[in-house]
Amino acid sequence: MLQAILAAPGRIELREVPLPEPSEGEVLVRVRAALTCGTDLKAFLRGHGLIPMPGPFGHEFSGTVAKAGSGVEGFREGDEVMGVHTAPCLSCAYCTRGLFNLCERIMETKVLGAYGEYLLLPEHIVRQNLFPKPPGMTFDEAALLEPLSCVLHPYGMMDLEGVEQALVIGAGPVGLMHLRVLSAEGVEVLVCDRERERLEVAEEMGASGLERPEGLRRLVDAKTGGMGVDLVVECTGEVGVWEGSVELVR
Numbered sequence: 172m173l174q175a176i177l178a179a180p181g182r183i184e185l186r187e188v189p190l191p192e193p194s195e196g197e198v199l200v201r202v203r204a205a206l207t208c209g210t211d212l213k214a215f216l217r218g219h220g221l222i223p224m225p226g227p228f229g230h231e232f233s234g235t236v237a238k239a240g241s242g243v244e245g246f247r248e249g250d251e252v253m254g255v256h257t258a259p260c261l262s263c264a265y266c267t268r269g270l271f272n273l274c275e276r277i278m279e280t281k282v283l284g285a286y287g288e289y290l291l292l293p294e295h296i297v298r299q300n301l302f303p304k305p306p307g308m309t310f311d312e313a314a315l316l317e318p319l320s321c322v323l324h325p326y327g328m329m330d331l332e333g334v335e336q337a338l339v340i341g342a343g344p345v346g347l348m349h350l351r352v353l354s355a356e357g358v359e360v361l362v363c364d365r366e367r368e369r370l371e372v373a374e375e376m377g378a379s380g381l382e383r384p385e386g387l388r389r390l391v392d393a394k395t396g397g398m399g400v401d402l403v404v405e406c407t408g409e410v411g412v413w414e415g416s417v418e419l420v421r
Contacts, residue, residue: 196294
């Protein structure tokens with residue numbers, strides 16, 4: 172099979188590698204769609220501590236089951252699936268408290284290699300984080316499962332009742348997914364980003380107020396009568412933005 176290998180920062184090599192054979196509990200997926208996230212881009216540009224080089228590359232995927240190992244339940248050859256490249260260990264201090272997203276060992280057993288013809292998923296991922304793809308969903312859409320689950324996670328732990336206006340800072344893919352989720356809940360969403368093209372996409376997706384960083388305070392004041400928004404979703408990953416965003420909350 173063909174596999175994209177991240178050989179070094181800035182260099183990807185396409186190599187012929189052996190086709191994996193699934194062992195007990197494992198599933199071999201024929202990749203139909205694989206996405207590129209910010210982590211992949213960082214690794215390609217400058218390397219990343221969690222993505223060994225040289226090594227297989229890519230971790231957001233969807234596809235069809237090529238072969239299921241013995242003992243696998245719920246999946247058989249030909250099934251259309253979507254999955255996540257990690258799964259919690261279920262035994263660390265966080266997992267035993269139900270805080271699976273904070274699992275101490277979750278990255279130790281991650282799977283890389285979605286930029287290949289096939290991807291072998293170990294038993295613990297098959298059991299916890301491999302799912303049937305809904306019939307009406309494209310493979311491209313299904314490959315968004317992992318980042319979309321990260322977006323939805325906080326809303327499962329909070330009550331949006333009373334949240335009338337929200338501000339999303341950073342209109343990249345994750346910020347735009349937050350915009351879509353909040354809009355679907357009837358929340359008026361303001362969006363801030365440095366790039367005009369991203370703001371244009373956010374406007375097409377339903378944002379009611381858009382501004383670059385230098386005009387953000389004016390936008391929030393104008394939209395809220397100086398009171399601030401009910402919710403700020405910070406999607407830039409920049410410390411200064413984290414620290415300043417609290418000043419924009421009502």
